Amino acid sequence: MNAGNQCKVCRKNTDQKCGKCQQIFYCCKEHQMTDWKRHRKSCHPFKVSLVLDSHKLLSDGTVGRFLSVIRDLNRNEVILKETPLIIGPSQVTVPVCLGCHQEISRENYKTCSKCGWPMCSSKCEKNLAHLPECYLTKQSGQKISIENFGDINPLYQWVTVLRCLYQKQHNSLVWSKLIGLESHCEQRQAMSSYRNEQAMATEVLQTFFKLDSFTKEEIMKIIGVIMVNSHEVPLSEPPYLAIFEKSSMLEHNCRSNCTKSFTEAGEILIVSGVPIKKGEHLSICYADPLWNTARRRAFLYETKYFWCSCPRCLDPSEFGTYFSAVRCQNGDCSGCLLPAGFLDINDSSKWACNKCTSSVSNLLVSVLLNKIETELLQLDDRNVEAHRSFIKKLGRILPPKSCYLSEAKLQLIQLVGSLDQKGLSDMELDLRRMFCTELAELTEIMIPIACLSGGTGQKNVEHGFRSEASPLHTAGSLTAKQFGVE
Numbered sequence: 142m143n144a145g146n147q148c149k150v151c152r153k154n155t156d157q158k159c160g161k162c163q164q165i166f167y168c169c170k171e172h173q174m175t176d177w178k179r180h181r182k183s184c185h186p187f188k189v190s191l192v193l194d195s196h197k198l199l200s201d202g203t204v205g206r207f208l209s210v211i212r213d214l215n216r217n218e219v220i221l222k223e224t225p226l227i228i229g230p231s232q233v234t235v236p237v238c239l240g241c242h243q244e245i246s247r248e249n250y251k252t253c254s255k256c257g258w259p260m261c262s263s264k265c266e267k268n269l270a271h272l273p274e275c276y277l278t279k280q281s282g283q284k285i286s287i288e289n290f291g292d293i294n295p296l297y298q299w300v301t302v303l304r305c306l307y308q309k310q311h312n313s314l315v316w317s318k319l320i321g322l323e324s325h326c327e328q329r330q331a332m333s334s335y336r337n338e339q340a341m342a343t344e345v346l347q348t349f350f351k352l353d354s355f356t357k358e359e360i361m362k363i364i365g366v367i368m369v370n371s372h373e374v375p376l377s378e379p380p381y382l383a384i385f386e387k388s389s390m391l392e393h394n395c396r397s398n399c400t401k402s403f404t405e406a407g408e409i410l411i412v413s414g415v416p417i418k419k420g421e422h423l424s425i426c427y428a429d430p431l432w433n434t435a436r437r438r439a440f441l442y443e444t445k446y447f448w449c450s451c452p453r454c455l456d457p458s459e460f461g462t463y464f465s466a467v468r469c470q471n472g473d474c475s476g477c478l479l480p481a482g483f484l485d486i487n488d489s490s491k492w493a494c495n496k497c498t499s500s501v502s503n504l505l506v507s508v509l510l511n512k513i514e515t516e517l518l519q520l521d522d523r524n525v526e527a528h529r530s531f532i533k534k535l536g537r538i539l540p541p542k543s544c545y546l547s548e549a550k551l552q553l554i555q556l557v558g559s560l561d562q563k564g565l566s567d568m569e570l571d572l573r574r575m576f577c578t579e580l581a582e583l584t585e586i587m588i589p590i591a592c593l594s595g596g597t598g599q600k601n602v603e604h605g606f607r608s609e610a611s612p613l614h615t616a617g618s619l620t621a622k623q624f625g626v627e
Contacts, residue, residue, distance in 0.1 A: 149176050162186055163212050185221055186210055187423055189390060205323060206390045207422050214417040220399065221411040225383035226315050227308075228270060228407065229301030232367070234379055236290050239274065239300060240265025242381035246290045257284030273307030274300050281351045299345050301371070301382055305363045306346075306355055318386045324365025325446035326358075338364060369445055374403050385409050393445070394424035395437055395453040396460075400590045401425050414590020430588045433465035433544045434483040450484060453587075457482055458495075460586050463540040464547075467492070467506060470538075471499040477540050478506070513538070513545050520552065525560070525569060528553040542583050550576040 148155050149165050150172035159165045159173065162184045167173040173180075187208045214220070230237050238245050238261035239253075250259040253266050256278035260266045278285055287294060308316040329335045342360050346352045352360075370389040371382040388409050391399065398421070400414045417423070427445055428437040434454055441449045453459055457479040458466070466477040476496030480486050480503060490503040513535065521527045532549050539546045557565065557573045584591055 148172055149180070159184060185387075186212055186214060186218070187220065189387075207392045208387070208390050209420055209422050210417050211419065213419050214413045216413055216416050218413045219410065220413055220423065221387060221409070222404070223385045223388055223409050223411075225385050225407060225409070226318055227301065227304050227384045228374070229304050229382050230297045231373070231379055231382055232298040232301070233293060234297050235292060236287050236294050237297065237377070237379065237381075238262075238265050239271045240268035242377040242379075244378055250290075255279050257286055259285075259287050259290075270304075273304040273311075277303050277307060277350055277352065281349065283349070296345075299350075301367055302342075302346065302360070302363055303350065305367065305384075306352060306360070309355070309359075319366055319384070320362065322366045322370050322384070322386070322389050324362050325369055326362060326365050328446040329361075329365055335361075372401070372409065374407055376403060376405070376407060383407060383409070392422045392424040393427045393441070393449065394422075394451045395426055395428065395430060395434075395449060396451070396587065397424040397426045397430075397590060399423050399425050431544060431548070434459065435465065435486070438483060448484070454483060462542040462583060462586055464542055464544050464583075464587065466540050466543065467509065468538055468540060469494040469497060469499050471497050474499065509538070510545070517545060517549060517552075520549075522552070522556065525553065525556055528556060529572065541579065547580060547583060550580060554580070 146155060146166045147153065148168035151168060153168045155166050155168040157167055157169075159167065159180065163186075165176075165180055165184075167176065187210050189206055190209050191206050210220075228242075230239065230242055236245055236250075236259055237243060238250070239258050240260055240262070243261060245259055245261050250261060251263070251266070252258070253260050253271070253275060256275040258271070258274060258278065260271070265271065285296065287296070305319055308319060329338075339357060339361055342364060343357065346355070346360055367382070367384065370384050372385065372388070373380045374383045388401075388411060391411065398413065398415050398417050400412045402410045402412070404410055411423070411425070428440045428449075430437075432440065434457075438449050438454060441447060458477075463477045463479070465483070466479045469476040469478050471494065474494060474497045476494040476499075478492040478494050478499070478501060480490050480492050486503055488502070488504040488507075491500040492503060492506050493500040516531065520531055528549060532546065532553065535543070535546045535549060554573055554576050557569055
């Protein structure tokens with residue numbers, strides 16, 4: 142027994158650890174229960190680690206803090222439940238109540254008596270979440286006046302910023318945690334939008350709200366923290382934003398090992414979606430896992446300021462699914478066309494067949510994929526035959542597990558499921574069952590965390606394959622007669 146392994150309560154030497162975090166020692170269950178109120182705040186099956194060596198990148202290709210598990214985790218274990226540091230309205234939103242974050246209208250609002258921001262009730266006016274912008278607005282000597290409801294109002298994009306800045310003078314602990322989060326200021330400064338953001342921030346925050354006690358660097362740091370770390374919480378309509386401390390250290394991976402959800406109280410809940418071995422990094426997917434590789438990587442660069450190089454992005458075949466591929470059209474060839482890699486792809490890059498010597502340009506493939514996307518968006522969502530014919534046509538152009546073909550199959554599953562089952566033919570029902578099975582198999586490979594419930598029924602497939610809203614790929618476009626699409 143290690144002499145340093147002492148019971149946290151009585152300091153007696155012991156070899157018994159807390160079963161969840163395996164970091165704290167207790168000599169008996171009674172002492173563990175006695176210490177639980179204190180220990181529960183830090184009792185997690187992970188530790189915070191730091192990567193500074195650029196030759197030892199995280200799975201998403203970045204350098205920084207990450208969470209690694211300190212014991213083997215089974216699937217469906219609660220890893221972390223965390224309250225937010227800050228909550229606030231979305232950066233692009235119609236007028237909402239700043240207490241409950243629900244949309245308000247001309248008919249159901251009252252102005253805050255102190256600051257003028259519209260609220261839904263006297264109760265929400267007194268909500269502590271509203272205190273920062275109320276205090277800072279009142280201190281500026283002006284009142285907010287909102288007249289147009291139902292339209293996007295740019296003033297709301299500054300509310301969460303105000304709530305963060307307020308912490309510097311009123312809650313030093315929260316402020317230190319916010320400042321410690323990643324903001325990617327250096328990467329953002331290289332973008333043309335950064336100067337516009339800085340000019341607008343100066344105009345609104347320092348001129349209108351008169352926040353002279355904050356430097357431009359502090360303001361831009363906080364804006365970056367919000368952009369990089371905020372989570373959309375679907376507990377109001379429209380959803381609001383929340384920033385968490387430990388959850389912000391979850392690594393990105395396009396094939397993540399954790400699921401993310403929210404409790405009714407607005408806490409984030411991180412659960413193991415697959416078995417996780419001791420020492421492995423905890424990850425969630427910052428993008429939609431049902432986007433193809435080009436779209437995911439572009440989205441992550443535009444919104445999170447890094448180019449992903451996780452195992453899925455490094456594998457052009459995406460674990461053998463050919464999710465982003467197109468079929469080779471060279472005679473009877475059964476191969477698929479793919480680039481050598483998606484990390485350095487450009488218009489002049491070639492997509493080569495994995496079975497013959499054929500190749501086409503990336504520009505041509507982009508044209509093709511854009512047309513497919515357009516046709517998919519224009520499909521009659523009430524016409525089973527139109528979906529069936531479109532899927533048949535796509536089958537000649539795309540591999541069976543292609544992102545677009547999978548999207549079309551899911552739409553057909555949902556359409557058939559919404560109709561009166563008595564009026565459906567045996568063929569339509571068999572087709573739905575077949576597509577459910579196919580999509581369940583794809584989900585198991587691409588999004589294993591979505592397969593907690595198992596099964597291949599319609600509801601299981603729709604839940605697993607559509608666990609998050611999935612906007613379609615927007616990186617490409619289609620005319621190419623050689624691909625058989627007229």
